[in-house]
Amino acid sequence: MKIVFTTKGDNWDSIMDPRFGRTEFFLIYDEDKDELAHYDNREAASDAHGAGPKTAQKLFEFHPDVLITGNGPGGNAAAVLEKTGIRIITGAADMTAKEAYEKYRRGELN
């Protein structure tokens, strides 16, 4: 399974970013290979409009199975993600990516 987190940094100890469209980073974890990668999305902060669809498109390029985020994507981003079949897990705010992953594994997030 490939899991993407919206985070404010580039490692497991980074705090989760509750926003989707304007998340600062994506943390991309490949469970099968046990590999962690990241993507810097900070330029989205300067987009006046359309940050959601753009970030959703970027996410799609990583071909993840699961997205773990905080508030959940807004309307436009949700419209894109719906087409991709990526499973969206929300409610992972005020914690590190590692904690979010552990909670997800224990089935405490949905």
Added chain:
Amino acid sequence: MKIAIASGKGGTGKTTLSTNLASYLSEIEQVVLTDLDVEEPNSGLFLSGNREIKEDKFKMVPQWIEDKCTLCGICQKVCNFHAVIQLGKMIMVFPELCHGCYACSELCPESALPMIPKKMGELNYSRDRNLHFIESRLDVGEEQAVPLIRQTKDYIDRTFPGDTVHIYDSPPGTSCPVIEVTKDVDFVILITEPTPFGFHDLKLAVETMRELKKPFGVVINRDGIGNQDVVDFCKCEKITLLAKIPNDRRIAELCSLGKLIYNEVPEFRRELDKIITYIMTIKNYKQA
């Protein structure tokens, strides 16, 4: 002669001033009042008059034709607003994000993104003797105010050629919709309240008008509350202080009933007279 009534801060009295000024002026000549705050037009609440025209307004947005598309990706690269997104073998269009610039459509080598009309709002015209009132209203969910403002201005220019007095009730703030409203007017009235928040946003509005090289003056509304900062600022920056509308419970009560004020509150009417004298001086100067 076109006059825009704008502000930095919202809720400082743009609509109160626009409707009263237009109605008062229409006692002596033809006036066209246009509510260009298309996201939440409310001038109509204070005016009577019969609706004579209602028009749907459309903007042009691209529509994807799958059969023609080769998935080259040019469309999404040229869209500055992320209104066109390529997702695998699919192109998604977000009409609400589209600014109608035609770039994706024109640059598509396969003509797979023709532009089609999409309703974005409506325009209403009503008339009460010498007062012509136009109101445009954006549909719920539409994000772009500028295309409707532009089309409304085109409608006014076509319908009322010549040098009729035009009053534009502008949206608040200093962003694109305000620029669109004020960029081709002859004079801008910036209305503010003498509070720290009103003063802060007035400075932004002044900066904007200076950038646009627009002549402008300031009206203080609810004079008597807050502090002297706006007055001192205007004096220091050599900005014309056109009028000071007093903070008066009678004015608030009339507003809450959807009534015009100048016939009921003489102090208010006196301030309107000052503004009208100033406007007429500019108008005569412009004609001379």
